[in-house]
Amino acid sequence: MKNIVSFKEAKACPIQFVLAVNDTLNVISGKWKLPIIGSLLFEKKRFSDIQRTIGKITPRMLSKELKDLEMNGMVKRTVYDTTPITVEYELTESGKLLSDVLDKMLEWGLQHRIATLSKN
Amino acid sequence: MKNIVSFKEAKACPIQFVLAVNDTLNVISGKWKLPIIGSLLFEKKRFSDIQRTIGKITPRMLSKELKDLEMNGMVKRTVYDTTPITVEYELTESGKLLSDVLDKMLEWGLQHRIATLSKN
DNA sequence: CAGCATCCTCACCGATACTG
DNA sequence: CAGTATCGGTGAGGATGCTG
Numbered sequence: 001m002k003n004i005v006s007f008k009e010a011k012a013c014p015i016q017f018v019l020a021v022n023d024t025l026n027v028i029s030g031k032w033k034l035p036i037i038g039s040l041l042f043e044k045k046r047f048s049d050i051q052r053t054i055g056k057i058t059p060r061m062l063s064k065e066l067k068d069l070e071m072n073g074m075v076k077r078t079v080y081d082t083t084p085i086t087v088e089y090e091l092t093e094s095g096k097l098l099s100d101v102l103d104k105m106l107e108w109g110l111q112h113r114i115a116t117l118s119k120n
Numbered sequence: 121m122k123n124i125v126s127f128k129e130a131k132a133c134p135i136q137f138v139l140a141v142n143d144t145l146n147v148i149s150g151k152w153k154l155p156i157i158g159s160l161l162f163e164k165k166r167f168s169d170i171q172r173t174i175g176k177i178t179p180r181m182l183s184k185e186l187k188d189l190e191m192n193g194m195v196k197r198t199v200y201d202t203t204p205i206t207v208e209y210e211l212t213e214s215g216k217l218l219s220d221v222l223d224k225m226l227e228w229g230l231q232h233r234i235a236t237l238s239k240n
Numbered sequence: 241c242a243g244c245a246t247c248c249t250c251a252c253c254g255a256t257a258c259t260g
Numbered sequence: 261c262a263g264t265a266t267c268g269g270t271g272a273g274g275a276t277g278c279t280g
Contacts, residue, residue: 005226007219013158020229021222022154027232029149031253034142038133047262058254063263073236084260084261094235097228099127102141104224106125108217109140112147115214116193151273167242181273183243204241204280 024101027072032057032065037091040075041099044090074098144221147192152177152185157211160195161219164210194218 007013028034032054039045039053051062066089069075074095078088091098127133148154152174159165159173171182186209189195194215198208211218 005230006223007161007226008223011162013161017222017226018154018158020233021225023233024225024229025149025154029145034138034145038138041127041133042131051262058256059263060255060265061253064253073232073239079262082261087262092235094232097231101221101224101228102137103126103128104221105141105144106127106137108221109144110125111217112193112214113140113143119193171242178274178276179243180245180275184273199242202241207242 027069027074028098028101030065032061033069036062036065036069037074037095037098037102040089040091041096044088047087047089050089069095147189147194148218148221150185152181153189156182156185156189157194157215157218157222160209160211161216164208167207167209170209189215 005017007017010017028037035054035057036050039050045053047059047062047066050066051057051059054062066075066077070077073092076090076092078090080086080088125137127137130137148157155174155177156170159170165173167179167182167186170186171177171179174182186195186197190197193212196210196212198210200206200208
């Protein structure tokens with residue numbers, strides 16, 4: 001059940017479109033959002049696992065970004081009452097669906113690189 | 121001729137993917153890139169036309185962002201030697217192809233809004 | 241018309257140290 | 261282990277005025 005919401009069909013660019021796209025953009029922009037989402041795309045992970053797979057992120061940043069992603073409904077946080085406690089992070093359904101968007105961005109990024117290289 | 125570059129097929133998230141997606145992200149992030157691209161998606165425009173359709177952007181910002189987009193191969197700038205001079209901006213082929221990405225972002229943004237609203 | 245030059249502010253992010 | 265607290269730098273972006 002596809003709706004008629006697309007730039008190509010609209011033949012114009014209403015502000016609501018820009019706003020909706022901007023919502024998506026805000027969810028994934030910033031220095032660490034993408035690496036974090038990437039590290040969670042295929043498996044749930046604990047705080048320090050994410051930190052390790054990403055590499056040079058500080059706990060302050062990781063904490064902040066995860067809180068952000070959780071607030072935006074991208075990530076689900078689960079606390080296990082072990083000693084010491086462990087916390088698992090996983091993408092929500094919406095979060096997983098982001099891979100569709102990322103795929104398109106990947107595709108465009110590669111095509112654009114080729115397109116601009118051929119002009120030199 | 122589709123290539124096997126997609127997160128879903130890869131079943132993992134290589135850094136090159138993150139980098140390529142990041143390239144795309146850099147092209148469209150910032151406060152004004154989206155409004156500018158939106159205003160050029162369906163017709164070429166002059167500097168002050170863009171400024172007028174966007175509304176509250178300062179010439180300093182518009183100038184800077186357009187220069188940026190031009191450097192990234194998103195926008196073509198043409199100077200006409202009238203008096204006073206007029207300058208036209210239009211999207212390149214790559215720039216126009218961005219609508220595919222924006223459509224996906226629009227789609228996801230709308231679905232995400234619905235998904236999160238239903239959880240309240 | 242299509243910008244450039246200056247000055248200024250604030251959010252983003254890093255480094256480091258500490259805690260339940 | 262999973263964070264919080266504090267300090268400090270830097271760059272994106274705004275305001276205003278001027279120019280070829």
